[in-house]
Amino acid sequence: MKRGSDLPDYREQAPEVAARFAKIALRPKILEVRALGKMFGSHETLRDITFDVRRREFVCVLGASGCGKSTLIRIIAGLETATSGQILLDGKPVRGPGPDRGMVFQNYTLFPWLTVRANVMFGLRMKGKSAFEAETEARQWISMVGLLKYEHAYPHELSGGMKQRVAIARALANRPRILLMDEPFGALDAQTRAQMQAYLLKIWRNVDVTILFITHDLDEAVYLSDKILVLGPNPGRVLELIENPVPRPRSREQFVSPVFLSAYNRISELIHPPGSIPVEKVPIIRMTMAGDDVE
Amino acid sequence: MQSEVLTPFREVSERAGFLLTLASFILPLAVWCIISYVPFIWHPLVKIHSPGGVSFFREGALVEKKVFVAENSKMREQGLQEAIGRPANPIFLPAPHEVAIAFFKAFTTPPRRSGEPWLHESLWHSIRIIFWGFFWSSLFGVPLGILCGVYGPVAKLTEPVVDFIRYMPAPAFGALTVAVMGIYDAPKIAIIFIGTFFQQVLVIANTTRRLDPSLLEAAQTLGARRSQLLVHVVVPGVISDLYNDMRILLGWAWTYLIVAEYIGASSGITYFINQQAKYRIYDNVFAAIFMIGIIGFTTDRFLAWLGRHIFPWQKQERPGLLRRLQLARAEAIERQAAQKEAIG
Numbered sequence: 001m002k003r004g005s006d007l008p009d010y011r012e013q014a015p016e017v018a019a020r021f022a023k024i025a026l027r028p029k030i031l032e033v034r035a036l037g038k039m040f041g042s043h044e045t046l047r048d049i050t051f052d053v054r055r056r057e058f059v060c061v062l063g064a065s066g067c068g069k070s071t072l073i074r075i076i077a078g079l080e081t082a083t084s085g086q087i088l089l090d091g092k093p094v095r096g097p098g099p100d101r102g103m104v105f106q107n108y109t110l111f112p113w114l115t116v117r118a119n120v121m122f123g124l125r126m127k128g129k130s131a132f133e134a135e136t137e138a139r140q141w142i143s144m145v146g147l148l149k150y151e152h153a154y155p156h157e158l159s160g161g162m163k164q165r166v167a168i169a170r171a172l173a174n175r176p177r178i179l180l181m182d183e184p185f186g187a188l189d190a191q192t193r194a195q196m197q198a199y200l201l202k203i204w205r206n207v208d209v210t211i212l213f214i215t216h217d218l219d220e221a222v223y224l225s226d227k228i229l230v231l232g233p234n235p236g237r238v239l240e241l242i243e244n245p246v247p248r249p250r251s252r253e254q255f256v257s258p259v260f261l262s263a264y265n266r267i268s269e270l271i272h273p274p275g276s277i278p279v280e281k282v283p284i285i286r287m288t289m290a291g292d293d294v295e
Numbered sequence: 296m297q298s299e300v301l302t303p304f305r306e307v308s309e310r311a312g313f314l315l316t317l318a319s320f321i322l323p324l325a326v327w328c329i330i331s332y333v334p335f336i337w338h339p340l341v342k343i344h345s346p347g348g349v350s351f352f353r354e355g356a357l358v359e360k361k362v363f364v365a366e367n368s369k370m371r372e373q374g375l376q377e378a379i380g381r382p383a384n385p386i387f388l389p390a391p392h393e394v395a396i397a398f399f400k401a402f403t404t405p406p407r408r409s410g411e412p413w414l415h416e417s418l419w420h421s422i423r424i425i426f427w428g429f430f431w432s433s434l435f436g437v438p439l440g441i442l443c444g445v446y447g448p449v450a451k452l453t454e455p456v457v458d459f460i461r462y463m464p465a466p467a468f469g470a471l472t473v474a475v476m477g478i479y480d481a482p483k484i485a486i487i488f489i490g491t492f493f494q495q496v497l498v499i500a501n502t503t504r505r506l507d508p509s510l511l512e513a514a515q516t517l518g519a520r521r522s523q524l525l526v527h528v529v530v531p532g533v534i535s536d537l538y539n540d541m542r543i544l545l546g547w548a549w550t551y552l553i554v555a556e557y558i559g560a561s562s563g564i565t566y567f568i569n570q571q572a573k574y575r576i577y578d579n580v581f582a583a584i585f586m587i588g589i590i591g592f593t594t595d596r597f598l599a600w601l602g603r604h605i606f607p608w609q610k611q612e613r614p615g616l617l618r619r620l621q622l623a624r625a626e627a628i629e630r631q632a633a634q635k636e637a638i639g
């Protein structure tokens with residue numbers, strides 16, 4: 001937890017924030033997750049997960065490592081099947097993976113044998129668009145993520161951040177109903193991650209897209225999201241769906257604002273309840289040599 | 296200080312690499328030279344220069360050192376002239392320069408009997424056998440291997456029996472192939488095929504299975520249908536690895552050549568080697584063996600070189616030919632677009 005007790009309640013919303021949530025509530029539901037359960041053999045990974053994502057909403061899923069976040073998003077993407085419950089996209093149940101749910105993975109999954117441009121064209125070509133049409137469209141998306149200069153580069157010639165930008169462009173080029181992102185910035189260094197977060201917000205402002213974003217980084221969740229779905233472990237279940245009280249537009253200066261901290265502290269409380277992180281006693285081992293003056 | 300040489304997977308600089316490559320050939324050659332040219336190393340025989348009083352010594356004959364010494368001491372006792380000779384190696388180990396000379400002379404020496412093939416004809420025949428054996432094997436083995444790697448049921452149906460047959464030595468099929476296909480080239484090609492095909496299916500299947508599965512998932516979330524994955528993801532995803540597999544497999548195919556050429560009517564380089572050994576011209580035997588090595592080695596180097604140029608997405612120090620073409624084309628198109636913009 002970042003600071004003491006003189007913070008506002010995380011449920012208090014400034015008028016403009018409340019107005020935004022009221023507006024979102026009127027929008028149609030894009031994704032509905034209904035009583036989702038998942039067993040791996042006899043191991044219950046997810047239990048009774050229920051939530052909605054409305055049009056153009058930015059929802060973060062947050063939880064400790066191993067609580068089933070990836071499993072959840074993979075089920076939504078259609079890469080894994082649920083044991084119970086239902087996923088509806090625009091009211092229709094999803095079956096198997098499809099281009100209406102774009103996905104950005106944590107480990108870079110650009111096709112190494114295709115150039116940046118060809119990677120972005122991939123989905124369009126699969127749809128049966130002509131090479132010319134696909135190329136024109138792909139270039140627009142590449143220019144949107146600021147990589148036109150690299151359109152002929154191969155993935156191995158790009159940095160991690162650039163790869164993820166291409167992955168985002170590649171997913172968006174299909175004009176998906178929802179963009180699923182599984183810890184897309186998890187492997188990046190802090191500086192690049194901050195850049196990519198700002199980038200993503202900019203893209204999200206300019207492109208009409210709904211985002212479901214998985215992370216285990218509390219700052220990231222509060223910085224990006226409209227709502228935060230906090231999952232608990234063993235089995236993975238919804239602890240709380242938090243409406244993020246931090247007003248938009250977001251900036252990194254807000255990281256120390258009282259509203260930000262109130263939300264941060266609440267999530268922190270949920271995923272690390274006091275005394276929940278056991279630390280084993282470590283024996284004291286001296287590594288000093290004779291003559292060393294340490295104390 | 297820690298030795299940098301012992302760091303695992305450390306890249307070797309181009310210069311050092313070249314020197315090491317050179318050394319890898321020069322070192323064994325040096326050993327061979329020492330054995331051949333330094334008289335007190337090995338040289339278990341004596342080449343008779345003048346037989347002296349020994350009745351059964353002939354000039355130019357090779358005798359064992361022990362016999363030579365014994366006979367000479369006998370001569371000394373009897374007061375006869377001693378034999379003169381110098382240390383020599385057995386006839387089956389010719390000196391490097393003899394082999395080098397044979398190497399060139401072999402091509403210019405006509406065959407002993409008319410109707411026998413020249414050396415270059417023998418070599419060419421061998422290369423043709425390898426080529427067709429490997430071609431037919433790859434034509435069926437590569438697609439089948441990829442299918443095994445991709446589709447579980449195909450693998451379960453195919454791999455056990457392939458693995459079973461793989462352990463039967465290809466030469467064991469020799470008599471059978473001759474019975475079925477006659478004595479000329481067909482059974483030889485079949486032996487190369489049998490020796491290569493079954494390994495090939497398993498190797499290719501294994502390489503195919505190493506494709507990162509998240510690429511298949513990514514493709515599916517981009518709208519690729521299951522039926523499109525094979526052509527659009529699997530094949531391009533593994534092709535450069537398959538290419539390297541093929542290089543190694545081609546090397547294996549060569550190891551079946553000698554067996555293949557023994558069956559039916561002996562032919563090709565094997566026939567040449569056998570004939571020369573029969574005539575006890577071991578210089579030629581070595582020359583022919585080296586030729587096989589040289590052909591194999593240069594083919595492999597060539598394929599390695601080609602491999603660096605035909606897969607433009609490979610990570611390497613200098614971009615390959617295809618990559619450079621790609622970039623040049625992109626640049627030209629851009630320049631055109633810029634010009635159009637400037638005019639319009």
Ligand SMILES: Nc1ncnc2c1ncn2[C@@H]1O[C@H](COP(=O)(O)OP(=O)(O)OP(=O)(O)O)[C@@H](O)[C@H]1O
Pocket residue numbers: 040045063064065066067068069070071072216
């Ligand atoms: N294919 C599988 N087979 C068996 N168990 C699995 C499988 N996939 C995931 N699990 C289990 O499900 C649980 C949740 O895994 P998951 O990858 O969804 O967690 P996560 O929240 O994404 O973790 P992280 O933050 O480390 O990515 C883990 O205990 C894992 O061992």
Ligand SMILES: [Mg+2]
Pocket residue numbers: 069070071182183
């Ligand atoms: Mg995960």
